[in-house]
Amino acid sequence: MSRVYNFSAGPAVLPEEVLKEAADEMLDYKGTGMSVMEMSHRSKAYDTIIKEAEADLRELMNIPDNYKVMFLQGGASQQFAMIPMNLMKNKKAAYIVTGQWAKKAYQEAQIYGEAVKVASSEDETFSYIPDCSDLDIPEDADYVYICENNTIYGTKFKTLPNTKGHILVADVSSCFLSEPVDVSKYGVIYGGVQKNIGPAGVVIVIMREDLITEDTLPGTPTMLKYKTHADADSLYNTPPAYGIYICGKVFKWLKKMGGLEVMKQRNEEKAKILYDFLDQSKMFKGTVRKEDRSLMNVPFVTGDKDLDAKFVKEAEAAGFVNLKGHRTVGGMRASIYNAMPKEGVEKLVEFMKKFEEEN
Numbered sequence: 001m002s003r004v005y006n007f008s009a010g011p012a013v014l015p016e017e018v019l020k021e022a023a024d025e026m027l028d029y030k031g032t033g034m035s036v037m038e039m040s041h042r043s044k045a046y047d048t049i050i051k052e053a054e055a056d057l058r059e060l061m062n063i064p065d066n067y068k069v070m071f072l073q074g075g076a077s078q079q080f081a082m083i084p085m086n087l088m089k090n091k092k093a094a095y096i097v098t099g100q101w102a103k104k105a106y107q108e109a110q111i112y113g114e115a116v117k118v119a120s121s122e123d124e125t126f127s128y129i130p131d132c133s134d135l136d137i138p139e140d141a142d143y144v145y146i147c148e149n150n151t152i153y154g155t156k157f158k159t160l161p162n163t164k165g166h167i168l169v170a171d172v173s174s175c176f177l178s179e180p181v182d183v184s185k186y187g188v189i190y191g192g193v194q195k196n197i198g199p200a201g202v203v204i205v206i207m208r209e210d211l212i213t214e215d216t217l218p219g220t221p222t223m224l225k226y227k228t229h230a231d232a233d234s235l236y237n238t239p240p241a242y243g244i245y246i247c248g249k250v251f252k253w254l255k256k257m258g259g260l261e262v263m264k265q266r267n268e269e270k271a272k273i274l275y276d277f278l279d280q281s282k283m284f285k286g287t288v289r290k291e292d293r294s295l296m297n298v299p300f301v302t303g304d305k306d307l308d309a310k311f312v313k314e315a316e317a318a319g320f321v322n323l324k325g326h327r328t329v330g331g332m333r334a335s336i337y338n339a340m341p342k343e344g345v346e347k348l349v350e351f352m353k354k355f356e357e358e359n
């Protein structure tokens with residue numbers, strides 16, 4: 001067996017320890033004689049799995065008691081519709097468009113009401129985060145929406161927007177659990193877990209309780225009402241049971257590592273290795289305004305398409321895989337989530353140095 005350094009933006013690298021544990025428990029989960037995949041979601045064993053997962057996540061993120069945690073399906077993209085269906089009471093919401101995912105959410109919201117684009121960085125290919133300290137937010141907007149870490153472009157909000165008293169809704173798919181957050185500043189935090197937490201198929205929604213009501217837009221399906229899932233503790237119907245089990249293992253791994261403060265330090269160290277190299281390289285350049293750089297997704301280019309392609313190809317042969325940039329940006333992107341060891345980033349930089357010398 002040989003493992004590669006996987007720089008995929010998602011589905012992405014998971015902690016090896018977690019994968020090994022899951023492998024050990026595959027045929028017989030803790031004496032039940034079955035795999036978690038084969039187990040009733042109403043069983044005692046599974047009840048413990050999902051309750052522990054929630055408790056560990058609450059502990060890691062210091063989630064206040066007046067917030068619900070929901071494990072849902074449909075990916076982050078389903079939230080693009082669920083958010084307006086459940087929260088657009090005045091049929092108006094403010095969107096800050098800092099990349100493809102924010103743009104998709106903004107476009108989806110237009111189906112349900114008036115989505116107002118209050119800021120955007122599309123003028124410079126989403127390479128920066130706009131100043132959001134004094135935006136023109138409509139008084140009657142139901143919420144302000146952001147994508148906190150832009151997976152494709154490699155930007156991150158370092159300060160949250162001034163919402164002027166409106167509820168903040170954030171897609172944190174690609175920065176989930178990468179550093180501590182003050183949950184109380186948000187109305188809703190959500191993310192697909194396949195970037196930084198677990199296998200595709202689970203989306204975690206953390207929502208302030210008073211926002212979870214029966215008062216949804218007419219025609220909202222039962223399955224797309226937060227209340228349905230909140231009232232049933234994510235067991236209204238069969239949840240993505242195996243995926244939640246793996247997320248639970250990752251939460252335990254994060255706790256063992258020392259929690260989110262330690263992860264933040266580790267992630268800063270790892271990102272610095274790569275950014276420092278990019279800043280002095282004559283061949284490779286980062287594509288993002290420095291103060292807005294993501295700790296998780298690092299896009300870079302050589303400025304020459306053929307050379308980019310050669311780099312990606314040779315990197316892959318050397319065991320550094322999935323470094324090709326998103327099709328809309330080109331170049332390269334190294335996603336260095338929680339589970340990417342520091343050694344992986346160090347070795348990538350060594351490889352980049354050698355490539356620069358030889359080309």
Ligand SMILES: *Cc1c(COP(=O)(O)O)cnc(C)c1O
Pocket residue numbers: 010074075076077078101147149150151171172173174192195
């Ligand atoms: C990947 C990603 C999505 C889309 O996730 P799906 O689960 O595939 O729908 C949405 N937002 C962000 C920030 C992402 O990185």
